[in-house]
Amino acid sequence: MSGLVFRQLFDTTSSTYTYIIGCAVTRLAAIIDPVYEKVSRDVKMVNELDLKLKYAMNTHCHADHVTGTAALRSATGCQTIISKASAAKADMYLNDNDIVKIGNLNLEARSTPGHTDGCMTFVLHSHKLCFTGDALMIRACGRTDFQQGDARKLYHSVHGRILSLSEDYSVYPAHDYQGRTQSSVREEKLYNPRLTKSEDEFVNIMENLGLKYPAKIDVSVPWNMRCGPTEVEDKEIMADIAANKPPA
């Protein structure tokens, strides 16, 4: 990928993908959807790639893991970013169609609500990549039964803002639970078992997913509304997260 330094990292506990996107010329970088317990790994990787972290961003206020964005700011001096519509705390807030400049790279922020109101998909047109968070997953999509979940909104977000990209765009989600790493707009248009259906059928599927609530929802949402802990992988905080104890 000419001009781009790109890594996909995985957290086995929450099945979260974290992405590093770096400009090969200026060495400036952004990290998307970092996990609190993995911040040391991420800082090491950024350093080994000879990058300087400019932004730590979230696609949305996650409900299943605590974000590493504020800890990355403490460790590297980067700025934290989330959508304005998320109502979560950060240094910078994104609105629909905003562009995040990372050296010579331009990352477009597309509002894709439905899993939460503040969900954004980040699109790197120069390299035909999109980071879909929990809006579009591989052969799946984000659930719509809590936070501000709305299946009809999600259906229109995914069709209007993601599957409308050209078919050769690669799709990188925030999670996969079956070991898959990436997809494409073409594959999801053809094979997504939910989004290939009519809107009404999609709503029916989403109302009957029968998923348990994420184990860490009660600790993740309050932390993520404040950008996560500022301490880097603090043992007591990690023990509290493991014990489902929300921030004071």
Ligand SMILES: N[C@@H](CCC(=O)N[C@@H](CSS)C(=O)NCC(=O)O)C(=O)O
């Ligand atoms: N078991 C996991 C939570 C799994 C889950 O609910 N995943 C979410 C995204 S994280 S809020 C989702 O939208 N899943 C959709 C799907 O079809 O799997 C846990 O306990 O954390």
